[in-house]
Amino acid sequence: MALVTGGTRGIGAASAEALKQQGYRVAVTYKSNEQSAKEFSERTGIPAFQFDVSNLEHCAQEVKKIAEACGPIEVLVNNAGITRDAMLHRMTAAHWHDVLQTNLTSCFNMCWSVLPAMRERGFGRIINIGSxxxxxxxxxxxxxxxxxxxxxxxxxxxxxxxxxxxxxxNMIAPGYIETDMVRAVAPEVLAQIRSRIPVGRLGRAEEIGRAVVFLASDEASFITGSTLTINGGQHMF
Structure with missing residues (x-):
């Protein structure tokens, strides 16, 4: 069974759907957008569970409920994330805290919640969505x-x-992908970003979803501690 955090839109939704297409039983999490979650579940048949991944107690409780309802969690995709963009001299401490809690501490919370069962079974796939x-x-x-x-x-x-x-x-580091978060960027800034991508376009969420499926598969069993960069050549190293 695969669990995708922040899985009702964008990269998370594409990853959840790709996993389901490959035969995984899948569930997703969301924090607040109930309408989006409802539409996603109705369209895909994938159940969506509402809780705050930045809260360790919530994660531990809900992971237990999800495992009881859907089966042991073998694949965890840590995708939940937010932005609170501002130049540092204008950034508030609250915005800093929100981003670190949602984007990074949530990884600890979710992994801490699923790891004991993974260790007991001797199998697990954790895929972190970076940037x-x-x-x-x-x-x-x-x-x-x-x-x-x-x-x-x-x-x-x-x-x-x-x-x-x-x-x-493992981690996937997407470049600029056509999601709601990127579409919110000012058109002139987005045009500049696109001009710096050698393949000449933004990425598609489905392209990240296919990478998630690969890293979850038996074919990737000898890959760990790696970062897969999917950015159209914008950053090469």
């Missing part, structure tokens, strides 16, 4: 970039801890 901006930085995104860069270090460390127990931990 090109965690690799390169971006104006006005010190909080977001810090959270995504922190996710990279978290992935490496947890991969070492999980390997002997049959648990792989």
């Amino acid at each position: 090109i901006n965690g690799q390169t930085g971006q104006l006005g995104q010190t909080s977001y970039a810090a959270a995504k860069a922190g996710m990279h270090g978290f992935t490496l460390a947890l991969a070492r801890e999980g390997a002997a127990r049959g648990i792989t931990v």
Whole structure:
């Protein structure tokens, strides 16, 4: 069974649908947009569970409920994320805290909640959704970039801890993908971003979903502690 956080829209929704198409039993989480969650579940048949992934107690309680309702969680996709963009000298402490809690602390919360059962079964796939901006930085995104860069270090460390127990931990770092978050960028800024992508276009959420399916599969069993960059060549290293 696969669980995708922030899974009712964008990359999360595409990942959940791709996993379902490959035969996984899938559930998703969401925080507040009940209408979007309802529409997603009605369209896909994938159940959506409402809770705050930045709250450890909520995660532990809800993971237990989801496992009881849908089966043991074998694949966890940590996708939930927000932005609160502002130049650092104008950023509030509350906005910094919100982004770090939702984007990074949620990884700890969810992994902490699913790991004991994964270790007991001797199998698990954890896939963290990072960002090109965690690799390169971006104006006005010190909080977001810090959270995504922190996710990279978290992935490496947890991969070492999980390997002997049959648990792989990897990260996908998408570039600019056609999602609601990116569509909210000013058109002139988006045009500049597109001009810097060698393939000449934004990515599609489905392209990230296919990578999630691969990292969850048996074919990727020898891959752990890796970051798969999917950015159209915008950042190469």
